[in-house]
Amino acid sequence: MKTVVCYINQFFAGIGGEEKAYQEPYIQEGCVGPVQAIQAALEDAQVTHTLVCGDNYMGSDTEKAVARILELLEGHVPDLFIAGPAFQAGRYGLACGTICQAVQEKFSIPALTSMHPENPGVEMFRQKVIIFQGGKGAVKMRADVQTMIRFANKLLSGQPNEGAEAEGYFPRGCRHEKFLEDKRENTAAYRGVQMLIRKMHGQPYRTELAIPAPEQVPIAPAVSDLSHAVVAMVTSGGIVPSDNPDRIQSASATRWGRYDISGMERLEAGVFKTIHAGFDPTAANADPNVVVPLDAMRAYEKEGKIGRLHPYFYSTVGTGTTEAEARRMAQEIIPHLVADGVTAVILGST
Amino acid sequence: MKLKIGSFPVEQVRFGEVDGYQDGILTIQKEAALAYLRECDDHITELDIIIANPGDDTRIVPVIETIEPRCRTDGRTLFPGVTGPVASAGEGELKALRGCCVTVVGKYWGSFGDGVIDMGGEGARHTHWSKLINICLVGDTDEEFERHEQQKCNHALRWAGHRFAEYLGKIVRELEPLQLEEYDFTPVSEKARQNNGLPNVALVLQPQSQMEIPGYNDLWYGWDLNKFLPTFVSPTEVMDGAMISGSFMPASSKWSTYEMQNFPTIRELFAEDGKHLNFVGVILSMLNVAMDQKERAAMMVVNLAKNLGVDYAIVTEEGYGNPDADYVRCQAVLEQAGIGVVGISNECTGRDGFSQPLMTLDSRLNALVSTGNVSELNHLPPCKTVIGNLEALNRDGMSGSWGYDDKLGKSAREDGSVIMEDNNWFCGDHISGLSLKTMAEF
Incomplete structure (x- = not known):
């Protein structure tokens, strides 16, 4: 009989939520939690083990986590590896993608996972890993497992792959004739x-x-009368209040924040900082105005060069962030700008 | 221009005392045919005719050419400028033996552009030829200058094939065909007078012409297409023997002469002519290698299209790799000129499927038909019978096989099994339009 090993996070393993997100990896014989659904759908294969790891542990200490998991797998190398489904959970998606890729490379066995299209793990891993198109949340568990395991059964019994679209996984940029x-x-x-x-x-x-198609956004026409313009500042440079209240990710961001600057003349070091993992933060942390130039804009406001400054700035992290996520975040930010009559935006990059 | 093709379905080919065709059985007096072909060209040193039927456990390699046996009822040579003097093509009457082809095979030696046909088993689905009775003309020549060359003109054997196709076609010259096809090509100005409101569509053909030295490229009335500029021609000329296939290009990306005689995309355009579109004809271009040649050809195609009042076009190339530059550029400038295009060609995505499918890309190309991937790996079991020489796969630089690979070993193994790329299937990607393959994400 063919063998399968599954990977799930701390939440689906039933050991806890955020408080257990730093759980170190461990392996357990048989099925844990939703892996039972996977076992039920498998036609002629046995799930021998379930691997569990906390999402934050995987996200923050990736190298160590992967090394440990590969070590735990030694001696239990299956015919097929399955991670998730991860639904729309970003950290879980990244974990599933990371571990599938590592297992594939190390043991030369196929690895499958499942995610919602907006999970950042899709864009990051779709070329390397077979990721099935899944639902937003665990309510879709049954359906997502069915789709993924239908393919797993084919793979394990040597039946031909009908292609990404027919099987239900994201195209990998891997084209073959049919x-x-x-x-x-x-x-x-x-x-x-x-x-x-x-x-x-x-x-x-x-x-x-x-x-x-190379997507090009036309450059906006010049603002004809700056002295009446309402100007807002938006950045992908990761400037946030020091405690990062919106928990914006340091890379591959899916979240953004909106921070009140009314009454402030400048962004003070120590009060604001950058959480961007894609550049050396020393200068930005010493003076956050180099990324979000509040000090200069206040000066222009006083001089009458601009009408007024919108009372919030908006921030996310650009590194590793997919075009799709960036577009979605922009669409969420725009209504706030429109509501205040903003006529010009300064996009501070890094 | 009106071209009539009378069809004679062939269900069986056998050798006999007298040439003849009756009730679907084609009888060939073998020795007489061979004597005629040897007499036409004293470079031929060995020649034989071997029949391969659909389903046979037979592998044919190296395949040089396939041709449909036909004749002109008025006595004009079948391939003007090739099998006889230059003469006009596109009008008149042909008689064709259908369901079979002359398959030209090197008895010992192959070359870069030669291919493989499997008549049965898994390999059969890779070519259209496995559905036909292959009347294999297997031979060798004294063309010593190219015996050990990777690129061969294969002149003597190719010309023997074309002559043989006409020789066989003449067997039915005086007989009444079972079916008659008519391709009535209305002059463009006449079509304009009819003003039926349908869009004007042209087919842009890019036949193989990359070799700078004469003798390897496709010919147009015997003229080497490397020394050619885009020209407006009648689709019936293409079907009536004005064009023959060459010897250069990886086999699976070629159009054989059989495909030119029956050009599937031309036939489908005729089928829609006057219904959904006006088929205004063929713009015959080519595939030369230098950048200025490519640009000149593209410009001339577009200007011909504009001046003919073409609204839409289909562009198709005989080849991949370097020719993709012509294929993509031609479509891009047509689109830029407001002429909507569909492109038909194969892809080269590599054995793992992750390579860029065409050598160049242009986002103006938004309607493409994909006919296969040249680099798919094939694992083929031995066949009971081999027509030709399996060793050609290892030795002669055929485009989809090799004599040494540290992981895969050589292509043709001692037990007769074969590992090779799709590149080697003779016209396997059937870019001319016969292809039953597409490309998908896996």
């Missing part, structure tokens, strides 16, 4: 002419090779 049924409608000639006809009529068609 044979179609032998009939005229499937010939390249017929497909080409019919695609052209649909294109002519503005009807939907599907290119068989999608060429990624």
